[in-house]
Amino acid sequence: MNKFCLKKASSNEYYLFYEEKLFNTSKGNKILIPTIKSQTQFIKKINSEFLKKNSNFMQLLFFSNDIDDNKKKNISESILNFIDTDTVCFRDKDKPELLKLQKKRWDNYLYFCKKHFYLDFHINYSIFLKKQKIDIHSKIKKILNKMTNYHLTTFYFLVKTTNSIIISLNILFNDTEAGLAWKDSNLEYEYNKSVWGEDSESKKNFLLKKSFFTDIIKFISFFDKEQYE
Known part of the structure; x- marks a missing residue:
């Protein structure tokens, strides 16, 4: 079962949700995803990486959304x-x-x-x-x-x-x-x-x-x- 999902934030951006709640980075920033090639594959990837210890994918995702x-x-x-x-x-x-x-x-x-x-x-x-x-x-x-x-x-x-x-x-x-x-x-x-x-x-x-x-x-x-x- 997918615990993650994307919900539209604007015409070309989506927020990442986890169990119906906004999913934030470890620094508390919202994760904003642009229009991507395959939302299904992206969510599948997030679900598989989420529980991995020191997942590079999740670290890259967080890093991207913590940029000011x-x-x-x-x-x-x-x-x-x-x-x-x-x-x-x-x-x-x-x-x-x-x-x-x-x-x-x-x-x-x-x-x-x-x-x-x-x-x-x-x-x-x-x-x-x-x-x-x-x-x-x-x-x-x-x-x-x-x-x-x-x-x-x-x-x-x-x-x-x-x-x-x-x-x-x-x-x-x-x-x-x-x-x-x-x-x-x-x-x-x-x-x-x-x-x-x-x-x-x-x-x-x-x-x-x-x-x-x-x-x-x-x-x-x-x-x-x-x-x-």
């Missing part, structure tokens, strides 16, 4: 801090085989960002960090300001999980397959594993991160895709 102006500013600033350290912008010229893979698998992500968002990232081949152009900050900030709370939440955690704004933009706005994006964001990790092997602690952390990434993708799959101008 101050929190949105902090989230945006945290995302912008990844600009100069984006995984895709660092290439290892001392490892020709890895460098070839990086070019083959990462350059398309850069191309999409340049073509559709006019984000002209430069690539670092040196251990000495060369910061990205200042206009990239303002352009990405503009993108973030247009995002819904659900997409901002998703983007924020994708960036933290992949260490890449570039790959995360491709996931949200392009037709990039999530599994491929995950592999590409961990290209250097997989390369080093093939050369040096993998210890149990690294494997455990990698699998935990992968599980969270998968849950993020499942979460945003209920909502309409973001559109770029």
Whole structure:
């Protein structure tokens, strides 16, 4: 039996109810759901996740509905801090085989960002960090300001999980397959594993991160895709 349901709040938004009562976040905020692809599947997912301990899905749902102006500013600033350290912008010229893979698998992500968002990232081949152009900050900030709370939440955690704004933009706005994006964001990790092997602690952390990434993708799959101008 479904204990959760959605009740219309406006023409295109719904409140989440639990046993006929408004269901709030742990901080007491109402949960407002936009028009989604399948209310039936969404409610089914909520019912299955509700009783799970430390459910990533529920945490993402709460996080999205707890965003106020101050929190949105902090989230945006945290995302912008990844600009100069984006995984895709660092290439290892001392490892020709890895460098070839990086070019083959990462350059398309850069191309999409340049073509559709006019984000002209430069690539670092040196251990000495060369910061990205200042206009990239303002352009990405503009993108973030247009995002819904659900997409901002998703983007924020994708960036933290992949260490890449570039790959995360491709996931949200392009037709990039999530599994491929995950592999590409961990290209250097997989390369080093093939050369040096993998210890149990690294494997455990990698699998935990992968599980969270998968849950993020499942979460945003209920909502309409973001559109770029």
